[in-house]
Amino acid sequence: MNRILISVIALALASCTTGSMKKQSQLPEEKTTIETNAGGQGPQITVEVSRGESFYYPLFAIWIEDTDGNYIQTLYVARSVATGVFKYARQEGNRWVSEVKRAPQTLPYWAHKRGVRAADGLFVPDSETVVPDAYTGATPITGFVLNTRADGPLPGEFRVMLEINQNWDWNEYWTNDRFPGDGNYMMSCQPALVYEAVIDTSAPSREWLMRPIGHSHYSGKTGELFTDLSTITTALNIVASARVRIR
Numbered sequence: 001m002n003r004i005l006i007s008v009i010a011l012a013l014a015s016c017t018t019g020s021m022k023k024q025s026q027l028p029e030e031k032t033t034i035e036t037n038a039g040g041q042g043p044q045i046t047v048e049v050s051r052g053e054s055f056y057y058p059l060f061a062i063w064i065e066d067t068d069g070n071y072i073q074t075l076y077v078a079r080s081v082a083t084g085v086f087k088y089a090r091q092e093g094n095r096w097v098s099e100v101k102r103a104p105q106t107l108p109y110w111a112h113k114r115g116v117r118a119a120d121g122l123f124v125p126d127s128e129t130v131v132p133d134a135y136t137g138a139t140p141i142t143g144f145v146l147n148t149r150a151d152g153p154l155p156g157e158f159r160v161m162l163e164i165n166q167n168w169d170w171n172e173y174w175t176n177d178r179f180p181g182d183g184n185y186m187m188s189c190q191p192a193l194v195y196e197a198v199i200d201t202s203a204p205s206r207e208w209l210m211r212p213i214g215h216s217h218y219s220g221k222t223g224e225l226f227t228d229l230s231t232i233t234t235a236l237n238i239v240a241s242a243r244v245r246i247r
Contacts, residue, residue, distance in 0.1 A: 032144040033145050034148075036135050036136070036137060037148045040151050041151065043247065044147070045244065046146065046245040047242065048244075048245070049162070050240040052236075055166075055237075059107060060077075061077040061162070065159050067158065078139045081106055081125065081131075082130060084102065085099065104122050104220030105165075105188040105192075107192055107216070109224075111124045111220070123223070156200065160199060161196050162194070164195070164239060166235065170189045171231075176189075190233070191226075193229075194215065196211065197242075208244045208246075210242035212229060
């Protein structure tokens with residue numbers, strides 16, 4: 001009975017979401033501009049993301065790491081993730097209620113890379129482990145251009161990383177009953193995708209394409225990167241293209 005109820009709810013949500021996604025994808029691409037870390041003393045970094053046909057209010061984080069995969073700093077993370085307070089955390093009647101929400105499935109690869117553990121053992125930020133305002137911003141509803149700076153000098157080669165996740169995007173593999181009882185998975189469905197651009201500042205180019213390199217743990221239990229993307233479908237269409245420019 002529970003599975004039937006969940007399936008009915010899932011179909012209703014999927015129908016609403018699909019309709020909204022189609023409407024949004026038909027809109028002209030007017031990218032939102034996001035400014036972070038204006039006081040940084042390092043290189044200017046621009047990340048431009050074009051909306052794909054599956055783009056529907058995804059949450060994301062952008063950060064820098066060295067070529068060995070060691071975290072350097074966050075460049076941007078959605079304010080809801082940065083603070084642990086989600087504007088649309090819970091529905092009461094016909095309205096959404098903002099409240100604290102622990103959501104380790106949202107951006108687990110970034111969260112584990114950041115390496116700050118909260119008192120409850122999770123790596124996602126809470127009121128005691130918030131990401132500073134300088135690196136956060138509202139979640140854009142369409143494609144965006146992030147203009148930011150590194151905190152300080154960077155090595156000649158480094159990586160710019162993007163992790164992005166969109167709720168309720170089930171497919172034939174990531175079904176609503178794949179992990180019964182796992183509420184975090186039920187919110188995430190297809191897990192967060194991870195993109196990277198390997199930057200070489202000695203190269204003549206000053207623009208680098210970001211490419212998907214794997215997905216995160218489906219419910220955020222670990223910070224693993226899973227490089228097999230054969231089960232990922234519509235999530236690969238959240239982003240049409242992502243590029244990094246260094247000045």
